[in-house]
Amino acid sequence: MTALDDARTAAVLPDDAPSQARPTTLAKALNMGLRAAMEADPKVLLMGEDVGKLGGVFRITDSLQKDFGEHRVIDTPLAESGIVGTAVGLALRGYRPVAEIQFDGFVFPAFDQIVSQVAKVTYRTQGRARMPLVIRIPFGGGIGAVEHHAESPESLFCHVAGLRVVACSSAADAYWMIQEAIACDDPVIFFEPKRRYWEKAPLDARPAARPAGSTFTSVVRRAGSDVTVASYGPSLPVLEAAADAAAAEGRSLEVIDLRALSPLDLDPVVESVRRTGRLVVVSEAPLESSITADIAARVTEEAFYSLSAPVLRVAGFDTPYPPSKVEGYYLPDLDRVLDAVDRAINW
Amino acid sequence: MTALDDARTAAVLPDDAPSQARPTTLAKALNMGLRAAMEADPKVLLMGEDVGKLGGVFRITDSLQKDFGEHRVIDTPLAESGIVGTAVGLALRGYRPVAEIQFDGFVFPAFDQIVSQVAKVTYRTQGRARMPLVIRIPFGGGIGAVEHHAESPESLFCHVAGLRVVACSSAADAYWMIQEAIACDDPVIFFEPKRRYWEKAPLDARPAARPAGSTFTSVVRRAGSDVTVASYGPSLPVLEAAADAAAAEGRSLEVIDLRALSPLDLDPVVESVRRTGRLVVVSEAPLESSITADIAARVTEEAFYSLSAPVLRVAGFDTPYPPSKVEGYYLPDLDRVLDAVDRAINW
Amino acid sequence: MTASGGDGAPHATATRTGDAPPDEHRRGALGAGASPVAGAPTPRQVVAGLKATASAEDPVQLLSPEGEFTPHPDYPLDVDADLLRGLYRDMVLVRRFDREGNALQRQGQLSIWVPLLGQEGAQIGAGRALAPQDMAFPSYREHGIAWCRGIDPTELLGIFRGTDHSSWDPAATRFHSYTIVIGNQVLNAAGYAMGQVLDGVVGRHDPERPDEATIAFFGDGATSEGDIHEAMVFAGSFDSPVVFYCQNNQWAISEPVEVQSRVPLFHRARGYGFPGIRVDGNDVLACLAVTRWALDECRSGNGPVLVEAFTYRMDAHTTSDDPTRYRTADEGQAWNLLDPIERVRVHLVRTGQADQAFFDGVAAEADALAARFREHCLAMTPPPPDRIFSHVYSEPHRQLDRQRAEYLQYLAGFADTPDAGAQVHA
Amino acid sequence: MTASGGDGAPHATATRTGDAPPDEHRRGALGAGASPVAGAPTPRQVVAGLKATASAEDPVQLLSPEGEFTPHPDYPLDVDADLLRGLYRDMVLVRRFDREGNALQRQGQLSIWVPLLGQEGAQIGAGRALAPQDMAFPSYREHGIAWCRGIDPTELLGIFRGTDHSSWDPAATRFHSYTIVIGNQVLNAAGYAMGQVLDGVVGRHDPERPDEATIAFFGDGATSEGDIHEAMVFAGSFDSPVVFYCQNNQWAISEPVEVQSRVPLFHRARGYGFPGIRVDGNDVLACLAVTRWALDECRSGNGPVLVEAFTYRMDAHTTSDDPTRYRTADEGQAWNLLDPIERVRVHLVRTGQADQAFFDGVAAEADALAARFREHCLAMTPPPPDRIFSHVYSEPHRQLDRQRAEYLQYLAGFADTPDAGAQVHA
Ligand SMILES: Cc1ncc(C[n+]2csc(CCOP(=O)(O)OP(=O)(O)O)c2C)c(N)n1
Ligand SMILES: Cc1ncc(C[n+]2csc(CCOP(=O)(O)OP(=O)(O)O)c2C)c(N)n1
Numbered sequence A, B: 001m002t003a004l005d006d007a008r009t010a011a012v013l014p015d016d017a018p019s020q021a022r023p024t025t026l027a028k029a030l031n032m033g034l035r036a037a038m039e040a041d042p043k044v045l046l047m048g049e050d051v052g053k054l055g056g057v058f059r060i061t062d063s064l065q066k067d068f069g070e071h072r073v074i075d076t077p078l079a080e081s082g083i084v085g086t087a088v089g090l091a092l093r094g095y096r097p098v099a100e101i102q103f104d105g106f107v108f109p110a111f112d113q114i115v116s117q118v119a120k121v122t123y124r125t126q127g128r129a130r131m132p133l134v135i136r137i138p139f140g141g142g143i144g145a146v147e148h149h150a151e152s153p154e155s156l157f158c159h160v161a162g163l164r165v166v167a168c169s170s171a172a173d174a175y176w177m178i179q180e181a182i183a184c185d186d187p188v189i190f191f192e193p194k195r196r197y198w199e200k201a202p203l204d205a206r207p208a209a210r211p212a213g214s215t216f217t218s219v220v221r222r223a224g225s226d227v228t229v230a231s232y233g234p235s236l237p238v239l240e241a242a243a244d245a246a247a248a249e250g251r252s253l254e255v256i257d258l259r260a261l262s263p264l265d266l267d268p269v270v271e272s273v274r275r276t277g278r279l280v281v282v283s284e285a286p287l288e289s290s291i292t293a294d295i296a297a298r299v300t301e302e303a304f305y306s307l308s309a310p311v312l313r314v315a316g317f318d319t320p321y322p323p324s325k326v327e328g329y330y331l332p333d334l335d336r337v338l339d340a341v342d343r344a345i346n347w
Numbered sequence C, D: 001m002t003a004s005g006g007d008g009a010p011h012a013t014a015t016r017t018g019d020a021p022p023d024e025h026r027r028g029a030l031g032a033g034a035s036p037v038a039g040a041p042t043p044r045q046v047v048a049g050l051k052a053t054a055s056a057e058d059p060v061q062l063l064s065p066e067g068e069f070t071p072h073p074d075y076p077l078d079v080d081a082d083l084l085r086g087l088y089r090d091m092v093l094v095r096r097f098d099r100e101g102n103a104l105q106r107q108g109q110l111s112i113w114v115p116l117l118g119q120e121g122a123q124i125g126a127g128r129a130l131a132p133q134d135m136a137f138p139s140y141r142e143h144g145i146a147w148c149r150g151i152d153p154t155e156l157l158g159i160f161r162g163t164d165h166s167s168w169d170p171a172a173t174r175f176h177s178y179t180i181v182i183g184n185q186v187l188n189a190a191g192y193a194m195g196q197v198l199d200g201v202v203g204r205h206d207p208e209r210p211d212e213a214t215i216a217f218f219g220d221g222a223t224s225e226g227d228i229h230e231a232m233v234f235a236g237s238f239d240s241p242v243v244f245y246c247q248n249n250q251w252a253i254s255e256p257v258e259v260q261s262r263v264p265l266f267h268r269a270r271g272y273g274f275p276g277i278r279v280d281g282n283d284v285l286a287c288l289a290v291t292r293w294a295l296d297e298c299r300s301g302n303g304p305v306l307v308e309a310f311t312y313r314m315d316a317h318t319t320s321d322d323p324t325r326y327r328t329a330d331e332g333q334a335w336n337l338l339d340p341i342e343r344v345r346v347h348l349v350r351t352g353q354a355d356q357a358f359f360d361g362v363a364a365e366a367d368a369l370a371a372r373f374r375e376h377c378l379a380m381t382p383p384p385p386d387r388i389f390s391h392v393y394s395e396p397h398r399q400l401d402r403q404r405a406e407y408l409q410y411l412a413g414f415a416d417t418p419d420a421g422a423q424v425h426a
């Protein structure tokens, strides 16, 4: 139990209190969230490649080493298994390490430690040892990067029992979700939509503005009645744009931000599908054995008789991430989402 | 192009030729298949931990080092990334390495090399370099083993574009599929159902008995009309038993062995579901973001109006593999399959 | 113990031209297998050659196989009858329940047993060097370390009987769970040791508040895994108080240690700039003295240290293994002469520090322990099926909680038919 | 070159008690960050201290920063005007297109550029040591090696412009694709070298059929990755003909090399029992001589060898990086005096082996190359969308082939509306 847990139960602002939200980039919100968590709990440590003086290649840990010291923001040797494997040991010693993996494509050297230790220590010890460990991973494409810098490996972690997997899509979520992840006694793989790092959105960071419940839940970002469209992380703005475009054509899309990928919070999705009869799931990751397949399978099972069309998926293709000059074709965009919406309606 | 490719196009036995099939264990069939591949092509190498003098902990490579020499059956240092990473280099040099991973749970240290090199070299080089590499993995539970020796990680590889993923379920398939895997110019992750290693089935190993087409396809193992049940590897006998039990109750199950997990060969499944209207997919792996989810999503999309019930999944639970004394509860068994069949019929 | 805990740091000398390896490690072209070049040595010949050269690097020894004690200038040890008798008793008891584990597996009571036979000296020496406040990260063969940490041997049974994956509390016992994925725990240990530094419990030199260290156990085969390297890199960079304790029992299942390295494994430390020491792993006194020194170094802030305990796996890799397929009986016989227990017994007898009554007493205690071990094993019941779903997470999990409820309800359906569940799920 | 390619193998001496590290590597308790113990040195102080001690191990040098040539007894090199002028030209041309790459990125023509500035000596030395039959595995900064392998610099552009992931044929050029995941290629190289042994092209010593070797390039940061360790383990165990060529440019993005190791990186070889040599990486002649020796050793079957080229990353990590955040300008200025090109120029001038016409000629050639490089870049067109689906597999793939067909059909739907596709997919 940390200070954050107490905060969760603290009084929240009345619904009519004036907001003090300020436009904040998602990157800055993460930085503020990390800072708040470090202030709240001296056991919170940051570690990773270049997280110290440089503040990370995306500056998410900017100035935290300066303010909290080299013993709380640790530049590690260049070895991802080492980062995660030592974070496990630190967690066993009572710390709450937040490990940064520099880019999605570089998490794989740590995969063994994540699958065999991070995910299993609690189960193996029958709950005697906990793994309050956060692994932050900037993910997704669309930034014109070279190979291995634009991947979406989240489904792989969803398949591994013992991990929690979440993805933030806005500044406010970034701020509160990273704190919830750090306060969680289970390991959390925390995906950050790197191409949205510099987009601004309102953030009210006062403790009293903390959302009442967990942020690891699906939320309806926009109500609608014809087709439900659901995604997470970097694709949310694409969904919003699709909802706008659809509205111009007289079609009403309900937009859901899943936020939690494992465990999924499917009740809001199923509830929505019961009304719309149609679901389009969007993700940059390939299709095979993916989180989008999982959502399709589960929603179909739960809302079989409500569905007027199969759950359709708009996703990355079943190829390696392509050279960036063609990534615009690879990534789910407005048109592909609208095309799927059309297909769902005309099934 | 290897000798095996030529063999594929060679004349096959006439349909009425007398079979010379002999009862053979799946383990022995793999051993014979490896031997045949090594005889056919001097570039075929075996490598891994204990594959030499010991013949592997499951004896799949039994006596191959004695017969082909230490330069073709290589005992490697205890390092899985090293095994796969050097196999990549050997493949680049013109060899066709067959790497053994001793148990499912020990493939993760090699995950980075598999995801970032094995799967991507062909794409990266635009086909100038090929990756004719086979990674053999004994997988699945039910053998009373300690932790990490009973996992089913196949879905993780299915999610990674650039790999082919297959699983054999019988002696004959084991024999021909391993040869097809080795002859394939793409990397193949070859899953072997370890708890079926010692089960015998007929094998006709004469070259002329080679199946005409590819073995990386779904096959109908038993025709039926009420419910389609599909699986791969270790669960096939469970499906056969379920079909027997169902038949006793007057229900007819169509049993499909998927064999290829990536790419899936879904046409036979969809064709079957168009007739039965019901599909139960079985796997020992957890459900989240899995191959069973993928099958459910795709079949639902392709046969939406044919389905009388959602595709149901009987699988491992979303937990780490449990202590072996309770694995009987964890593994999909006859009763759970029949229960799903019931639910599909009564949906 | 000072920084010159050695004869003068053979790798301290800087040279302008770098390092050339010793002649015995230079060979002609030679491949993974038989060299295609005629006349080149076969790998086995090279292995044999290496074995010969490797053994030239004598390990630290205090008690000879003949039971003669010689103090070591760098690793002093106060040896008295109590100490010797205690170590003897430890080794005998541990060996006894280890043999019982093998027998229980043969009788179908355990799925598998991992014998420590032959490694009692290496383990009791290291285990008794640990102070209560130190933390230990075992692999899967460390029954002797578990013993020294106060884990009752019966606690080890669940893993091998398949009733659990681990049963003790790692924090309370300061003995982490057994780790099966080779190398993983060594990185975890390196991280734990970083935590000890961050906690300020290293290098205080305050008798009121004893300093702490961490020890990580792994085998000769494990040294090839990337995780071990990364652990040494991290420990080196962060001056972590971790003793890397490698039990080189000459074999990784069927692979001789020469598959893992062309030079002795303790040389690995040279690459990272911390001390590497080879100790006679069948000499419990030497293992105690060297590990105590190494832990002291770590507690003082002079870590890390690599210790290679040169020993022998006298039994199979596990009860599933058949070593006759890959090694000769001679080898085992040669090592029998170096038995870690026997040399302490001889020493005790020869120096008159123990009489027959003592040996009889230990033997009786061993029999009682074995009987208790066996009884406990036979009485163990499988966990209930809902155990599958327990402790996957520390906090509630909507998906899994529902999966669990549904499955238990499904199972309850069988309760109508007597023993239907048992029949189906056996 | 004989086995005694050094002054006598400082780590060959076996001692009874193992290795103690040199005093300068022993420190008090110290953590990842500020030690909680008052008065303990900060990590930065330790880093500074280490930097001082590390530089005490002088690297092999043939040509001083002042342009003075001194032959080296262990690494002989026939130096004549042609050689010197050739190396000079190589370095100037490579630097020139490297700078043009930076400029193209600044002008929005490339997504990113990875500069080699400062590492021309380390790369041209190693690259020119390679024989045609040798195989090279680069990381992502090896533009100078690419140059020596005959890869036209324009071939490097696609990766950084985002039109492809690699464009040359690794087998035909004997230069593998750039590898971005740190450490991966070093294992691939170790495997390739195993293949050379299996093919019998090592240690033949037959002038008609030159022997082969492999070289793997990686950085100082990379040395911490498990893959590098496993590569050294495999190479050691299989006597593979691979030169591990580490360009220690002092930085891994923002992390100084001391984060990776408390001792010089070439020491790592000591742990595996093969030679490790530190060479002045800004001395192209020393890099050539040492790499040639190392490759020869490998071709003869005496591999592997580790070479640490001690050099400096004079520019940012990539064009995305801002080194002012983590290192001081002084440091760069100190290294400017050690510029690898300048010392060859001075030597050529001082010894009268090149006149102004030569230098002008090279400069003109460099300008022409840069112009061609730029023009090529500006003319590059993005690949068509179906490129996404090409060469994922070598053999047909039912699922992907269908996905491709469906998507291309979908895209074709936009063809009706002029430039709709461009607009949507830009
Ligand atoms: C990553 C991984 N690979 C393979 C195995 C299978 N395996 C179990 S023990 C063992 C040999 C270990 O040898 P060593 O490190 O010398 O320890 P010892 O068993 O001799 O004590 C192997 C290969 C494993 N457990 N983990
Ligand atoms: C496995 C992996 N982790 C992280 C990265 C991100 N990254 C790219 S270059 C780099 C630093 C590499 O430093 P070094 O090995 O010294 O090579 P240099 O760039 O200095 O040539 C890092 C951390 C990566 N490419 N791969």
Ligand SMILES: [Mg+2]
Pocket: C219, C220, C221, C247, C248, C249, C250, C251, C252, C253, C313
């Ligand atoms: Mg061993």
Ligand SMILES: [Mg+2]
Pocket: D219, D220, D221, D247, D248, D249, D250, D251, D252, D253
């Ligand atoms: Mg560097």
